[in-house]
Amino acid sequence: MPEDSQGLPREIADRFSKPFGRFLRIEAASGILLLVAALAALGLANSSWSSSFLAFWEIPIGLHFGPLDFTRSLQHWINDGLMTFFFFVVALELKRELVLGELRNLRTAALPFAGALGGMVVPVALYLVLMVGQTGVHGWGTVMATDTAFVIGCLALFGSRIPPSLRLFLLSLAIFDDVGAILVVAVGYGEALNWLALALGTLVVAAVAGLARLGIRSVPVYFFFGAAVWLCFDASGIHATVAGVVLGLMTPTRIWVSDERLRSILGRVLAQPTQEEVEGHGPDRSDLRRAGRAVTESLSPVERLELMLHPWAGFVIMPIFALANAGVAISGADIGQQVSVAIFAGLVLGKPIGVLAFSWLAMRLGLAIRATSLSWSFLAAGAFLTGIGFTMSLFIAGLAYSPGTLDAAKLGILGGSTISAVIGLAILVVLTSRGRIALR
Structure with a gap:
């Protein structure tokens, strides 16, 4: 096995260094797998196996005890169960960056936060304007989020020809975006609240915090309490995936064994x-x-859990989600529905306008700073890439639209995400080509 300058195998050394770079590598690689899964879902949904493929995700799975019925469709388990792990990983990375990483400086963190805020507010406003009086106006949340894996995958095509500050900006923005979107899901797309279940969930969350204060380090113990939180939230009417965000943000960032103590033991x-x-x-x-x-x-719980779960989220959960949700029978969908146009406009126009406008405003007010290597041209390219909504947009669409509108919404998401990617990549091609010409 190859070794680094300190004689440690690279695979082990990588676990203890450069977590941000590792996160980017996994996101870039998983973006390719996500694209393959999405294309496979589209192909199968428009093939002779379409009926069997779409019916497969509706298979009921669960437990039934007398009057208690805890049965859900396979797609429901994927969207509400597996996606909880995805949001847990997103929350872990957000907390790590804010406490231990590049975003510890508040003014540095303010730029992607402002961009994420604009990338949510402006597309939603544009969507609502286009959908006034139309069926499906409740689906405004579909134009809010950015697909982290696809965006980072697009940037990976250019390697070192783009500034690292652009990767940091877009990754941070996408994470803020995802957390914001799931909070909107909890508020805007939940069901009638069951206050007893919500109270029980809150008590279990408090118990998790108490265990952390007592120094309990066992992962199985927290997994058990995390499952209890999920069940309570699922029964409360708040979308169960919120449990992943709450528990991720609660995960401690403090290490248990200091460097001095580790050296003494070793x-x-x-x-x-x-x-x-x-x-x-x-x-x-x-x-x-x-x-x-x-x-x-010697690693904090945040880093250890992210190392453990991030590959599963990127290489297993997200492709399965794409297979279960990206399938749409194009021939049977009404492309002319206003919802397709509104989603397309929100992603292709609303996202870049909102990201650029709010980023500029935050800098103008002195709230945020921009790295010198992050020019406005590169920022504009990145702003268009944020229009790749895909995963989160499909996730929210499944909650917001009726079956008669869902296929049209999916076409708007797929079309808007594709055009946003093409425009963003085209700008980056021009910018990086100019850079090579300047070096000659």
Whole structure:
């Protein structure tokens, strides 16, 4: 296995360094897999297997105990269950960046936050204007969010030819976007509230906070309480995926084993072992077990959980979501419905206008700062890429639209996301080509 300058295998070394870069690499790679899954869903939905493919996601799965029926369709389990893990990972990355990462400076964080805010407000306003008096006006949330994996995947095509500050800006904006969108889902697309279930969920969340204060570190224990939170939120009328955001933002960022303590423990292990110790009977064998735990605990819970779950979210959960939700029978959809036009306009026009306008305003007011390497031209290219709504847009569309409108909404999402990607990539091609010409 290749080694770095300190003699550690690169795979292990990567777990303890550059988490932001690792997050970007996973997002870029998962973007390709997400595209393949989306194309496969579209192809199957418009093939001779269309009926069987679409019916597969409606298979009921669950438990039934007398009067208690906890049965959901397969698509429901994916959208409400698996997507909770996705939002949990999003919340983990947001907290890590705000507390440990590049966004610790409030004025640096203010720029993508302002862009995300504009990228939500302006598209929603444009959508509502175009949908006045129309069926489907309640679906305004579909034009709010940005698909992180697709955006980072687009940037990966250009490698080092684009400034790292653009990647940081778009990743941070997309994360703010996703968190904002799921909060909107909780408020705008929930059901009638069950106050008892909500109270129980709040008590379980408080119990999780108490366990953290007591120093409980067991992942299975938190998984059990997290499942309880999910069940309570699911029964309360608030969308269950909110549990992922709440628990992610509650995850501690403080490490348990300091650098000094870790060096002290490792120092004892690195001493020359006796033959008895090598055979596993030495009295200092406990130091080796303690060192293994100390290495693990030298990373904060936020980093450890993100390392554990992010590949699953990117390479398993998101492609499965795309397969379950991107399938739309194009021949059977009414492309002329106003909802398709409104979603298309919100993504292609509303998103870039909102991102640029609010970013400029935040800088003008002195609330935010922009990296010198992040020119307004690159910012404009990134603003168009934020119109790639795909995952979150499909997620909200499934909640907001009736079956008769959903296919038309999906076509607006797919069309708007595609055109936004084409415009953003075209601008980046021009900008990076100019850069190469200037270097000659």
